[in-house]
Every structure is written in structure tokens, then in C-alpha cells.
Amino acid sequence: MQSISWRRRCLQPSYLKGFLNNSQRDVLLGSRNFASRPPGFSASKPPSAKARPFKDRPAPVDGNKPSSGRHKSANESNTRETIYIEETLFTVARRWFRRRSVKVLVFSLSAYLGYTLYNWQTDPHRSLILNPRFFTPFIFEKRDKVSSSSCILNLKSVPAGQNADNINEAWETGVWSVLVMQPELQIARAYTPLPPRDGDEPEQLRLFVRQEPNGEVSTFLSTIYRGTLVHCRGPHIEYEIPADVDEILFIAGGTGIAPALQVAHTLFNYRTALPDQSPKLRILWANRRREDSYQGPVSNSSQHFPETGNSKFQSISAAWFGKPAPKPEETPATKPESTSNNDATNPLQPQTILVEELEALKSHHPDQLEIDYFVDEEDSYVTENILRRYLGSNNEEQSDHDLAARKKKVILISGPDGFVNYYAGPKYWRNGVEVQGPVEGVLRKIDPKGWEIWKL
Structure with a gap:
């Protein structure tokens, strides 16, 4: 009884709307109506006058068994058409759910997990x-x-x-x-x-x-x-920062000045040593443009390249910061005046916030802090010769006893990946952890004795 009731419901147009489109529904409904029409009726064309009369068609051999010929009784055709409609309906419904339910389930589950993870990580309570x-x-x-x-x-x-x-x-x-x-x-x-x-x-x-x-x-x-x-x-x-550090040389490129300011803040506020034993800090800050360090005076020790031979360092600058180097015709003589060295001390141009903070630290700790500014637009670079000059007095041949008696000296490098790679070589990933790797680049050529090198 239940199957009969289901078959009847399957034949109703209202139950087909959710699973079939108009063309599929018309085909199925046409098949249902076809079962109640005479066997000689064709849904695609009107009955032909040459069609064989129904009364002339051969009757079943046995009243209980239909003949093996092509002509069936009306009840058998109705049953077969009903079974066909039922099987078609189940096939279409199964395909529809199979195609869409998996996608909907995966999307809903992903959205729920993402929303739950976000709320779990950012729950203010x-x-x-x-x-x-x-x-x-x-x-x-x-x-x-x-x-x-x-x-x-x-x-x-x-x-x-x-x-x-x-x-x-x-x-x-x-x-x-x-x-x-x-x-x-x-x-x-x-x-x-x-x-x-x-x-x-x-x-x-x-x-x-x-x-x-x-x-x-x-x-x-x-x-x-x-x-x-x-x-x-x-x-x-x-x-x-080691508690027994004696001197730090910080090479900063661009936004790498932030950890340099952190080091200065830690040394001058949380290291309670005697004034004559206070650690010293020298910061070398390199930028591509003067606007990043307005009113930051370029040090007298900065190396300039006023001739066209500075193309090597222009290409290095491009590798440091990931920007294209100046064109060959952009020599200092043809550059706008706003990129000249005079901008460093132009009284009409206010200091940037970071230069203001650096100079304030320098005024409070004149014997402990030294700051040098380098600007690519002004052909001022942190070269190997400059680093040798800073490290020269400490890079002489010393005995193991002298090195052990002295406190720690540290070189810190921070900035874009190309900047760090040029001076100290890249860092590496090992077992999912970023490690320092060997010292390469400029500092490997200098090979400073008694200095610890750390890449940030």
C-alpha cells in the first residue's frame, strides 16, 4: 500500500517540480498520459489513417499471459510506464543530491571550522x-x-x-x-x-x-x-642581548631600524652598569630615499660615489630593497635638487619621527651611541671599506687570552632579505625552524675577530 501511494505521488506534477526542469517534467507527464491513451496514439504526431485498427490486432494467446509480440495490454503498459517514471525519478533525485550535497557539505563544514577558529583565537573573554x-x-x-x-x-x-x-x-x-x-x-x-x-x-x-x-x-x-x-x-x-655585552654594531636597512631602536632602549634603560662600563652602540641606517630620514645628517665617514662608477652599488641597492635601480642617465648632476645632500639639513624640512627619536637618544647618551645615515639617492652606501674602518681596531691579531678577557661584541643585521643576505648571507629553514646559517657576504670577507654575528 505504501509503494502504491508513493507511485501515485511520484506522478503528481507538484512532486516533480523540485527535482526536474520543465522539459524533463513534460516528458515524464507525457509518458504518464500516454499510458491512458489508445495503443495506436503517438505523442509526437496525430493518429494516421493508415494505422492498423485496434480490433484487427491479435489478441493474447492466453488470457493470463500476454503474447510475446509487440502489442501489450493497456494494464501492462500502464504498469511499465509507472515503473519507468518511478525509476527515472529516483535516478534524477539521486544524481541531484550526489552532485550538490557533497559540495554544500564541504563548504558548510569549512566555513564553520574557519568561523570557529577565528572566534576561538580572537575571543576577548x-x-x-x-x-x-x-x-x-x-x-x-x-x-x-x-x-x-x-x-x-x-x-x-x-x-x-x-x-x-x-x-x-x-x-x-x-x-x-x-x-x-x-x-x-x-x-x-x-x-x-x-x-x-x-x-x-x-x-x-x-x-x-x-x-x-x-x-x-x-x-x-x-x-x-x-x-x-x-x-x-x-x-x-x-x-x-647578553648581559656582558660591551659593544654592538647594528647594520639596519629600511624598516630594520625598529629592532635597532629596541636594542638602544634595552641597553640604556635596563642595563645597570657603571658609566665607564656602559655598553656602546653604533647604528648604521641605510635608506633608499631621503624622505625616510629627513634631517638625518650623513656621516663624514659615509662613502660617496659621485661618478658613474656607482652602478655596482645601485644594483646592490636594488637587490637590497627589491626596487629598480636608478636609470644610467640619472647621475647626480641631472637629479632633482630635492635629492641632494642639502636636504639632510634643510631647515624648511622637518625631521621625521624616527630621526627625531634617534637624535634624542644620541643627545641623552652621547658617549654610548653613534648614528650614521646612508641614503642611496645621495650615493651614500655602507661599503666594505666603511665596515673595515669601524671594525679595524678590533680586527687585529689577538691572542686567545685577550679575546677571552674582553667582553662580548656583537654585530646585528636587520632589514629586507636582500639587505641581510648581502652583508651576512641568508638564513635557512631546518626541520621547520629558521636557523642562522653560515656567515657569508661582506662580513665573511672581513672576518671580524671577536665579534658575534646575528641575523635578524
Whole structure:
């Protein structure tokens, strides 16, 4: 009884709308109507006058058994057509669910897992304190412009007072970073926070961001509005400054000045040594454009290449920062005046924020901090000869006893991959972990004795 009822429902047009299109439904309904018409009726064309009369057709041999010929009884045709409709309906329905249900199920499951993971990582009730495992929300407060392509983002902890202890502990250690997440694409990038300025909250994060054309995270940070939640994870310690360090030479390229400021902040605020034993820090900051370091005077020790022979260093600069080198005809004589050395001390051009902070540190610690600025537009580069000059007095032949008696001396390199590779060689991945790798490049040629080299 149940099967008969199902067959009847299958033949109703309302039950076919959800599974068949109009053409398929017309075919099936036409087959159903065909069963109730005379055997001589054709759905494709009207009955022909030459059609054989029904009464002249041979009857079944046995009343209980139909003949083996081509002519069937009306009841048998109706049964066969009903079975055909039922099988067709099940086939179409099975194909429809098989094709669509798997895709819908996979999409729904992926969306649910992604939404659950995002809420789990960014739940403000679960992770209000900055930690290396989960993302913590910070509020974007303001943006300070540094140049046409870079800025400093100020992120405020919510609620206030939650992250003072662990951030202060990171400052005591040395160089550290945080991962910042782009919420739409669920990707993260590491940024090195700048030290807090006078009057800033100790738990406030200041990120030096340079917007890259294809950088998803940098574009997100450069376009958000005040009050936007920015999720960070960390701190991740990248280099712990030794307690017995005596001197640090920091080679910074572009945004690599951020960890250099971290080192200065740690040395001058958390190393309680005697004044005559305070560690010394020399920063060599290289930029492609003068706008990144306005009012940063170029050191007298900077090496200039006023002739066309500087094409070698122009190509090196292009490899450092991933930008095309100046064209051959762009010699210093044909360059605009805005790229001349006079811009470094142009009183009409204000200092950039980072130069202002560096010069303030230098004025407070004149005997411990030295800063040299290098600008590619002005043909000023950190060359091998300059590094030999800085390391020459410490690179002389010394006995093992003399080296053991002296405190640690460290060379830190930070910047774009090409910049770090040129001076110290690339870092490598081993078993899923990034390792330092052997020292190569310029520093391998110099081979400074008694200096530890670390790539950031």
C-alpha cells in the first residue's frame, strides 16, 4: 500500500517540480498520459489513417499471459510506464543530491571550522593578555606618517593595564616581535614594536609599517580607521642581548631600524652598569630615499660615489630593497635638487619621527651611541671599506687570552632579505625552524675577530 501511494505521488506534477526542469517534467507527464491513451496514439504526431485498427490486432494467446509480440495490454503498459517514471525519478533525485550535497557539505563544514577558529583565537573573554599562543585584541588609536609609503601605528591595549608586565619583560630581554593578523584572509606577519616615547603607556604598541604593493597585512594596517580592533600575538623573542655585552654594531636597512631602536632602549634603560662600563652602540641606517630620514645628517665617514662608477652599488641597492635601480642617465648632476645632500639639513624640512627619536637618544647618551645615515639617492652606501674602518681596531691579531678577557661584541643585521643576505648571507629553514646559517657576504670577507654575528 505504501509503494502504491508513493507511485501515485511520484506522478503528481507538484512532486516533480523540485527535482526536474520543465522539459524533463513534460516528458515524464507525457509518458504518464500516454499510458491512458489508445495503443495506436503517438505523442509526437496525430493518429494516421493508415494505422492498423485496434480490433484487427491479435489478441493474447492466453488470457493470463500476454503474447510475446509487440502489442501489450493497456494494464501492462500502464504498469511499465509507472515503473519507468518511478525509476527515472529516483535516478534524477539521486544524481541531484550526489552532485550538490557533497559540495554544500564541504563548504558548510569549512566555513564553520574557519568561523570557529577565528572566534576561538580572537575571543576577548579568553585572551585579553598578550601571549605567544593566542591573538589578543588591541585598539588602533592613531597613525603617525613617516614618509609617503610608511607610517607608525599606535595600538592601545584593551582594557588598560592588562599587558604592562609581559611587555616590560620583553623590553628587558632584547629584540622581540609580535604577529599581526589580517582578519579577512587569516594571515599574519611579524612586526617589531618601537620603544614607547615619553608620556606613552608602557603597554602601548607602536608598529613601523611600510605599505607594500602586494602586502596584505601592511595594506590592512595602512587603511584601517580609528577604533578598529587589531589582533596581535606575542611577544616572540628574536635575540636576547647578553648581559656582558660591551659593544654592538647594528647594520639596519629600511624598516630594520625598529629592532635597532629596541636594542638602544634595552641597553640604556635596563642595563645597570657603571658609566665607564656602559655598553656602546653604533647604528648604521641605510635608506633608499631621503624622505625616510629627513634631517638625518650623513656621516663624514659615509662613502660617496659621485661618478658613474656607482652602478655596482645601485644594483646592490636594488637587490637590497627589491626596487629598480636608478636609470644610467640619472647621475647626480641631472637629479632633482630635492635629492641632494642639502636636504639632510634643510631647515624648511622637518625631521621625521624616527630621526627625531634617534637624535634624542644620541643627545641623552652621547658617549654610548653613534648614528650614521646612508641614503642611496645621495650615493651614500655602507661599503666594505666603511665596515673595515669601524671594525679595524678590533680586527687585529689577538691572542686567545685577550679575546677571552674582553667582553662580548656583537654585530646585528636587520632589514629586507636582500639587505641581510648581502652583508651576512641568508638564513635557512631546518626541520621547520629558521636557523642562522653560515656567515657569508661582506662580513665573511672581513672576518671580524671577536665579534658575534646575528641575523635578524
